[in-house]
Amino acid sequence: MTTTTTTPAVTAVPTRGREGPRPRGRAALFILPAAALLLVFFFYPIATIVWRSFTEPHAGLGNYTALLHDGVSVKVLVRTLVTALIVAVSTLLIAYPYAYAMTKVGARARGVLTVIVLLPFWTSLMARNFAWYMLEQRGGPIERFLGAIGFDGVVLLGTVAGVALAMVQVMLPFMVLPLYSGMEGIDRRLLDAAGSLGAPRWRAFARVYVPLSVPGMLSGFSLVFIMTLGFYITPALLGSPQQSLISQVIGDRVSRLLDFGGAGALGSVLLTVTLLVLFAVSRFAGSSRALGKAVGND
Amino acid sequence: MSPTKDDGGRGIRIRGVSKIYSGTARPAVDDVSLDIAQGEFMTLLGPSGSGKTTMLSMLAGFASVTAGSIEIDGREVSRLKPHKRDLGVVFQQYALFPHLSVAKNVAFPLQQRRMAKADIAAKVAEALELVHLGDFADRLPGQLSGGQQQRVALARAVVYQPRALLMDEPLGALDRRLRDQLQREIARMHRELGMTFIFVTHDQHEALTLSDRIAVFNDGRIEQCGTPAELYERPETLFVAQFLGESTGFRGTVDRAAGVLRCGPHALRAPLLEPALDGADGVVVVRPERLELHVEAGRVAAGHNRVGATVTEIVYVGDRHQVGLRFDDGATGTATHPVGPPLPAMPGEAVTVSWDPRHQAVVADPTGSSVPSPAVEVTADA
């Protein structure tokens, strides 16, 4: 899997009020070919799948009421949400000390830590999942290691825990990078100030540093949560059909049953959850951006 | 050296404190000893890199002490963590907690001291009143101007009545008008609170205006410590003379027996010479306002030192004129002349420069050149 962080790179057109060619409306035409492509091959298909969830096989909310009553879908949805939550929380807990260490070490060590955290980006998705398959399989290194420290017979392959472990690894960059960039902006003298005002080191950290890193935590957390909801390959390879996540159920409905209506209903639920999280975050980000600005001013 | 009030061991005693940062050979602070009396306004003055901020950091506990001891009110604190020292610190960049409102910032130290909620509210209101920011309690620091933020920082640092208030260039980030205003507020707070203030700055005007005493730092050591008047009128080293105010210096060799400094063709009268200076290279330092200019050499008062010079320029700076001088030997210097009385000479004209030896200081010449160069210009670099 290869991707960059989704922080918007272009935020402002830098030409306003400056000498230079005035931005012309004509430049907007450059967007049209790509927009047309996305419209036809991305937005239209998604609109179609949502539409089909209301029309196939019969018009109405049949697919959605079926989800509520088939005894599986709700369970799968809850399991997916819980898994995403566990993955996001674990990733946050693992990433926080790592990102914090990145702000404290010298430039060279920081470079090494950055390369290491970006490794999951650079490693092919199938290769990575294959590696976890080997590590988690019966008789594999993880089972032997756990056996050696007294936990016999723990096989992660085929369990939600095994899936979550692989997800955490690949999601770490999405948590570490926003956390790090947030922490970078925190003035360490604030900890000194808190110390001089009577707060012991740990309380200064909890009362001052942690609250100021909340915007970074929030953007990392939401990103990881959303992306974890949509994982397909990892649960398919490392999980089990008995404990499937929503993506697998959607995939199975289409590939085995050609049930586009039912798959569309589940897909629409997944889309809605994703958009709701994005919306909530963007609302919250507004207020935390004001804070970030204040931090930046300092 | 320090005003010795009998206050039962209160105040701050710094004894032989040094600081060597790892990876550096030279100490940032080198064997500094200083007594600061309870209620005193002490300024640590010096150029950047002179060790004054490091000294403050060691007082506050942000930097460890390599050697020596620090006692606050009779208690050795040099190994204590910052939060156990009970000192207030104001930082140049304010260091307000950006996620907490003004009131919560000020309440922070009181909460750390487990004070009751009602008491906290009262104390916070009182402290904000002290800095005239009562109406801003609910704002976030980011919504305040720099001057207002620094006033919040002051309120936060004094609200719990610490044993002393340490300030690290608190006015450094502000523009000039705000600096003057806040300077007056700091002076007023010092009067009203009666608290010990320790103020770090590189700005000689701030130091002269605010302080009871000033310790001038250079290369990690204290060059001289005294009242502003002592430092200005009786600098003990060339560095102090240079760093505090403007001055003109005449370089030469001290002849203690004759009571003069031999400086080329001149023999400048220098009574009350330190024995250590005898035969050494020395500098006679005179402040510009002590220099008198005469067109006729005969007008010079008896017993005053005199040197011939040419006026090079006259600059009107509002409250006075600055008169640029080139002395006979080619060196330059500055005198001042009040606005109002007629100017004694115009640029290009020859004058005799004179001054009363009682208003000069003679200091050792650290450059120690054996070839006497009669006059050197000595100006503050700040």
Place this chain on the structure above:
Amino acid sequence: MTEPPRDRIKGGKEGGLGWGLRTAVALTGLLLIAPTVVVIPMSFSGADTFEFPPKTWSLRWYRSFFGSEKWMYALLTSLQIGLLVAVVATVLGVAVALGLTRSRFRGLGTVRALLMAPMIMPGIVVAVAIYGVFIRWQLNGTAVGFVVAHTVLALPFVVTAVSTSLSGYDRTMDVAAATLGATAWTTFFRITVPLVAPGVLSGFAFAFVTSLDEVVVALFLQTPDIQTLPVQMYNSITLEIDPTIAAASSLMVVVTTLVLLVPQLVRRERRTR
């Protein structure tokens, strides 16, 4: 002055990392590295199973990979699709980046967000949706279908990479060039293109790797006639348990790393020149 400047009070730098933090960082580093590290030795295993660490060593899985018509065909398919996707996505993405940075209109922010949507939408929903319409349009199992679908997914990466280099581009340079007598076209090719080239190159690399590595959409669009390498790898774990995947994985890791490294190296080269 030889003393390091220590003007302002600085905090927290004395001491460095405690042992607790060091341990946490080391364990996290291990978690991050582990999967990549195990893939390469596994590919040199002499055994018929996925046993790790291997007890015997051989090149048999590389021989099997390069000797197998099925694997080689999958590899070739992936490379062809990847290159086409990279070209198309780069052209479209550069145009989008130029449009986004050089124009202003109502709803610009919305347009930008919509163009980034493929990056954040759940992959399975996109895959099923595209599959649904491609069946009707008879595009599944066709090279065009793969290229189009992967281009959609790769586009945001190109736009991000190019926009980043464009946003650092000072448009007064265009004016400067114009005052020096350059025409708009000369300015574009002599000034804009060289400055933006590194961003375009990394956009190209990202697009190529995105397509090369994509599995979810490819799984749905595959037919027995046309399968990409990741799909073949997926099938070799789920259907066949074929250790050739170890060799394929190693190759993928090496190839994607190299492709993504090239723009970085070019950039560094230009900076030090």
